[in-house]
Amino acid sequence: MSKTPEELLQIHYHPPKHDWMDPSIDFEARRGTWSYPGGVKSLEYLGLPNPREWSPTDEDWKLPPNWQEIVHRGFKDLLTKYRSLRIFMDCCVRCGACADKCHFFIGSGDPKNMPVLRAELLRSVYRKDFTTAGKILGRAAGGRALTIDVIKEWFYYFYQCTECRRCSVFCPYGIDTAEITMAARELLNLLGININWIVEPVANCQRTGNHLGIQPHTFKDNVEFLCEELEDITGIHVDPPINKKGAEILFIMPSADYFADPGIYTFMGYMLLFKYLGLDYTLSAYASEGGNFGLFLSRDTAKRLNYKMYAEAKRLGVKWILGGECGHMWRVVNQYMDTMNGPADFLEVPRSPVTGTVFENAASTKMVHICEFTADLIHHGKLKLDPSRNDWARVTYHDACNPARAMGLLEEPRYLLKHAVNHFYEMPENTIREQTFCCGAGAGLGNDENIDMRMRGGLPRANAVKYVHEQHRVNLLTCICAIDRAVLPTLMDFWVPGVRVSGIHELIGNALVIDGENERTTNLRGEPLHGEGEVSDDV
Amino acid sequence: MSLQTQLTPMLDDIRRRWIELIFATYPSDASGFLSREKDQFANPVGFAIRQATATLLDSVVTGRSEHTAEALDQIVRIRSVQDFTASAAVSFVFLLKQAITDVAGELVAKDARAWLELDERIDGLALEAFDVFMQCREQLFTIRLAEQDRWNASARLKRQRGLPVSPSGMHGTGRKEHPRR
Ligand code: SF4
């Protein structure tokens, strides 16, 4: 029988108040908020534990018989290796400052998406198994036994954290929930619990050098194809060197930039800039990925994928590495690479061949972010830019979590935009810079089966875009992260139709006045420069 | 005096009660936050509910409906991707009935005919909300398809130019092996 409105009210008026410690997730009812598990072939390829066919909706997740012991040992191991983890486990005072700062909580209203409770999922087990009080008092001391349902709950909620670190900005103790999530995923991984949108790219990357599994001939083919498109538009012939030994600089970009829309236009921007400068650089068909999905799986896989950048730099004999517009790549480079595979003593401290600027900040990693590089060029008056070529765009800027919070790259992108466009509008203060809201799809969660969760998590970001869209008729959301470029267009389609997404070097490419070019009648996307989208009067 | 006129001074209270009831459809730890945090960027869900309920209440009382679609969309779009079943997602409209009877029960009881009219308008709103809900869910599917297309842009462009395309794709799209649905 159908329910009367009154009955509906009865049911949903006061939602059942579960004790938060009691885990149980109905995965079937919650499709759209979790990701498919890692495929057997990828797990086998990577030599990861317990490859098998399974689904979160199964009652039996086919875990090894001694799974509890495996997790316990793994946990102990992590606590010994990372003092920070033990501190994070011990020092939270539950002040709640982080509680309402997570985009997933804000968008979903699910209390377990509060960072403090997310961490508590792991911490409660820690307390029970690794503290004296917990061992004796159990639940009374906030401890909780490790059951299969706890493991299922970990899978659900630690794959609902994008490791964006917004919460840690507000924590008085600097507790980094992203690292707690990483630890939890590391433990789950020991049981063969992970997701395909991470495992498959990692396996691809280990095999072919990039997440998409693109082989060298296809890499070359794609690069050439995009350069032809670029030549059609600008009249400038670009022929980027690939695997050129002895080049001064190795340029590494996220693979989506030579494959997916709208990253491919950012790629065209890079190519045009390097041509303009006459840069002595090379691309690599092996270091053909800046991103590192290994980071979202385990420290070991992060290290493996990161290593190929150095190995390739060494093989090609370059002096230093220039990196493209990528997000988590810079978290790895800036925070982990040095201790994982560095220091890269065989490389030189990066020095711009155009301006002579020495990038002391990259003295150890030998890797410079392209926004720093280009900002330095503009600062020294080395680029001729015509921002009116971007007048079709009314622009705002989304700080990608990792460049902003893990690297402090806040000013350079804005400086570039200031010189490349005429109409720029910031989103509200509490949604940008260090406080930026995540796209809702980082850390491997950008897959399509997770779409409901992405829309929830992306709501705070989209909401701020909507504001500038309504106030200033903003129609272009710029970013310097390949995941953003992949997922933000979808987020905009749902929440703020009429706003498109681009990288910053796409706009640099549009604005760059280069000798011998055709008169530009279109932007790099092949759309008329003075089209419908243009609104000339300022508001 | 018509019921509508008599209700006018009570509209703020009715709306406040309605908002309270809607917030209570969220888990208790969240409903506190929804009502406490007033910043529209820190709390977009609470803000949308506060803003849209004003428009919707106005339309129910006055019968004017210029902005109802927009206001419904503001709330339903959010609830369409949250942990609600379809019925629960749109049930917030019916909560207005409870809000009115909670605040102005005596008045309403006295004028059954006028109440019937309001009651029907609220039912109409609920039906409309259901349409919006369906549109949002459908849209989720279309944007997923558009996304796959973007993620294979270079292949699409090559195809348009009549060039051969090699089989690889943004991760997930070329996924041969994945669990049964
Ligand atoms: S790191 Fe980001 S996604 Fe994870 S709990 Fe903190 S705010 Fe939420």
Ligand code: SF4
């Ligand atoms: S802000 Fe820090 S100390 Fe406070 S509850 Fe959150 S994690 Fe714990």
